Amino acid sequence: MVIFDSVTKTKREFIPLKEGEVSLYVCGPTVYDDAHLGHAKSALVFDLLSRVLKAEGRHVKYARNITDIDDKIIKKAKELGVTIKEITDRFTEAYHRDMAELGIKRPDIEPKATESLDAMFTMIQNLVNKGHAYQISNGDVYFDTKSDEGYLSISHRVQDEDEKQNRVLNSDEKKNSADFALWKSVNDGDISFDSPFGAGRPGWHLECSAMIEKHLADSTCKYAVDIHGGGADLLFPHHENEAAQTRCSTNHEIAAYWMHNGFVNIDGEKMSKSLGNSFFIKDALKVYDGEVLRFYLLSTHYRSNFNFNEEDLIAAKKRLDKLYRLKKRLFGLEVHADMDTAFKTKLLDALQDDLNISLALSIIDEMVSTVNETLDTAGKHKELKREAMIDMAYIEEILGFGMKNPFEYFQTGIDKATKELIKELIEKRNEAKKVKDFESSDRLRDEILSFGVSIMDTPQGTFWEKV
RNA sequence: GGCGCCAUCGCCAAGUGGUAAGGCCGGAGCCUGCAAAGCUUCUAUCCCCAGUUCAAAUCUGGGUGGCGCCUCCA
Structure with a gap:
């Protein structure tokens, strides 16, 4: 297996940490809304990867997280006047349903943030102990990016420029503008979790690093996992920060290989939450068969940007x-x-x-x-x-x-009653054909065609399909 | 502004030094009462310019044109 590693930007022969085994971690969804085509693309790509690795005879341990603690979830819960668990349960279930329709197998492990808080606390504590993290007066705990010599080695960014961008937005007490929250304190009685660092909630980047340590990593290995994957937009800051946390709190780098899938655009336009043109999988499934969507979304190389449009889908x-x-x-x-x-x-x-x-x-x-x-x-x-x-x-x-x-497969979209009717009409038409009454048989064929189907005469009999 | 990606037939899309895969659409034909399906067959020298090389779509430099990340995002 050869993998394009998006950190070294080269194709590299895949050599696992342990022969015959592969640990794969992929950033999964934040469950506050229905899954869109971008989620589908990412899940499909790594489903394919794990299938190929298995076909090579390797034992694959595939983990994909469910982010069920997040500001957007809390906001939605408040809006709807329900608990965050009601939101996350509902959309986790929806996610699983949509992925199943696309023929995506469930990963071996699906860790949730709410079930990984212990691992996150351990990681924060390690970072504080080693001088890579600090707490400010309001209780927030930040990762000190300047303390990490390897920082920005994943995304190859230039620190100074990023600082200019971020200066205005960030708290004065932060040591460096690029420092990111490991723990966000909450004092206003908002939804929060207890921790050794006070009540609050974890920073988004933390969970992946913590989950990897908890579920996949072996401290005797040079890397926590073989392959870490996700959407191209996650490279910075998400994966950069994950890498920093792991590097500074443990004795290994987070991943030996990085894979990033390209984006899904809709009719040439970027699909994003801020633009409000997200295309939900559940809506696409109303019109297209799940397997057709699978085939279409998978038909272009995973690293290319994908432009979703109906004509191409029909060709697929x-x-x-x-x-x-x-x-x-x-x-x-x-x-x-x-x-x-x-x-x-x-x-x-x-x-x-x-x-x-x-x-x-x-x-x-x-x-x-x-x-x-x-x-x-x-x-x-x-x-x-x-x-x-x-x-x-x-x-x-x-x-x-x-x-x-x-x-x-060829009859999807036709209801049962219509199927029966079509069957009868085909029998009548075949009777007419037998006595060479082509006038009647053509009339019957037109009637059958009016249901939006096509018919085929073969030596085995007459078959029909939805057009 | 910083960093980076891409540009191959009407459309989608492989190929990254040795002379252009595949699919859709379209043309011609076989088969078929007609049709559908299937089969056969036809259709590109790779955005432009310069360079390296015996040899470049593939490497280098310069253009032009798209796009992404830097902010929640797969």
């Missing part, structure tokens, strides 16, 4: 359709043996190169095309069919494409 759907067409053609054939094929090797090879999905998809297209061609010319070809089934099962396993029953 047509491409996925071809895989399902072949699956339909092979339907009913049982596969027993799990053998290696040239196709499987090629597909894995492509994905092992920093998740080269475009190359992987072209390999799938070629396989589909070759099998179709052979089936057309050579007729019944049991061995070929069997191998194709094995290959498709592999695509399902490693990429999560082709998971559905192919007949149902």
Whole structure:
């Protein structure tokens, strides 16, 4: 496996801390609202990564956090007059539902901030003890960025410039303008948690470092985890600060490899909360099949920015359709043996190169095309069919494409009653065709088509699909 | 202002020194009562300029044009 490490900005051969094992930590959502396409992209990318690592025969320990303490959550809870737990439970559940629709597997560990406070306290205490953190008069505890020689080594920023930017916004008591809060004190009776540093709530960056130490890290290793991932926007300040906390409170760096996925834009415009053009997954799912969305969002390399638009989505759907067409053609054939094929090797090879999905998809297209061609010319070809089934099962396993029953896949969006009606009309039409009453059969076909479906006459019978 | 990314066929998109993958759309054909699906076939020299090299889409320099981070954000 070769991974593009976004800190060294080079492709590097992946060498795990412990042979055969991989620890992967990905920054997950803050659960105060529904998940949008950006959350989907990130979750999809790292779902793919963990699948590929597993396909290589590695044992993967994948953690993705749920941020359930945050100012935005508190604000929303106040607005709605409910507890923060009601908010976080509701949106955690929604997140899980949306991710499942996209065929994303649950990570092995999903730590929550509320369940990781002990680890955060330990980290803050270590930082204070080692002189990397200090408390100011109002109770806030800050990380002293000047005390960390490695600070800004992750994002390669220049300190002075950032200071100019931040000076006005920050508290006078802070030693350096870039210092960030580890603990924010609360005195006004607002929602808070008890801690050795007084009542308050943790700074956002802290939880990831603490969770990694608690769930994944081995203090005998040079790095806390093998791979740390997240959206490109998190590189600074979030990941820079995480790295600083871990570096200064423990005896290791936080991650050996960093992976950052590109952004999702909508029709050429940046999608962001401040612009208010977030596209929720649940809304997209009303119009598009979850697996089509999965295929579409995954069809571009993870580091590129992704421009979401309907025309491209339709083209992606047509491409996925071809895989399902072949699956339909092979339907009913049982596969027993799990053998290696040239196709499987090629597909894995492509994905092992920093998740080269475009190359992987072209390999799938070629396989589909070759099998179709052979089936057309050579007729019944049991061995070929069997191998194709094995290959498709592999695509399902490693990429999560082709998971559905192919007949149902092509009929999504048509209700049951209509399905029955269509079935009857097709029978009538076939009666008419039998006696070569083409006038009636064409009339019936038009009637069937009016439901927004297309029909196909094949040697196996007549099939229909939603257009 | 600081740091950084990108620019390949109408559209999406691989390829990072050896002579342009794949998909969508479109044209022609096979098959089919018609159609759909499938199959065959056709369509680019890689934003511009200069340089390095036997050889560059791929390296260097300079343009031009997009974009991101620096503030909550995946």
